[in-house]
Amino acid sequence: MATATAAQRRRRAREEFDAFLAACPSRQLLDRLADKWVALILTALAEGEQRYSEIARTIAGVSQKMLTQTLRNLERDGILIRSITPAVPVRVSYRLTPLGESLLPVVRAIKQWAEQNMGAVQDARRRYDTRH
Amino acid sequence: MATATAAQRRRRAREEFDAFLAACPSRQLLDRLADKWVALILTALAEGEQRYSEIARTIAGVSQKMLTQTLRNLERDGILIRSITPAVPVRVSYRLTPLGESLLPVVRAIKQWAEQNMGAVQDARRRYDTRH
DNA sequence: CCGTATCCTCCTCGATACTG
DNA sequence: CAGTATCGAGGAGGATACGG
16 A cells, blocks of 8 residues: 555655764754753853852752763763762762863853844744744 | 751752852863764854755765754754755755864864874773773 | 763553444 | 644753762
8 A cells, every 4th residue: 555655755755864863973063952951051060160059059940860970971981070078978079071171152142142132033023923 | 857958958059059050161172073963063154054955965864953953052052053945845954164164173183083092092992991 | 071870750652342 | 835733742941968
């Protein structure tokens, strides 16, 4: 039956494309940067090493779970280093690696475009919404 | 009761932070760019005007629903223009606005960092995974 | 102080079917 | 050709409670 075959072809094409996207470096980077808390963490650590609780205070809206999870992901990616000072209570600090620091210009480029142009985007949205 | 008050304070702090993030230009831009299909659409349109079906063919993995939805969002944001040629069947074309074109260097910066450094990230992940 | 473990909710996205 | 409408599954992320 022709329709079934067409549906199967579409499914297969999608699976292949998903595999392509999963392997795509840009896609992977975009997924990381888009994580709700990554840009904020990178910006906080741009000024130097910070303790867990300092980051948590700076980024007042983050939950413990998400902060820990995001920091772990970034550590795994080699973007930052986690160092534990064994004391009571323990002291855990995070700082950017050179790889992490090399990401800062990209974050700043995004920030700069946003600050220069999101106003125009807002205007465009208002115009669109009144027309439709 | 002290615990209830602390919980309420946390909730309130989070709500304020959420409002801050919702208004943050960088956050808004990041959310757009991170949309699964936006970077691909921008890249496709970087070469010039394209018809709906051309974009759909180029981005083989996208569903009709998501392609239309993403294109509408980008049109609403003033990133691209949708033009309809009344014929049978109708012909709908999309092209970047100057605002949309100004976004291309940002996308390219992301792409460039990814292509240069995601290899290092992959290596870091492998090292991390074998250690843990 | 710095987490881990569960549960639960919202929201995105894909599948499918239908239309001018 | 270029959509729109509806439904359902899965995952992200927050609330809460507990642990070294």
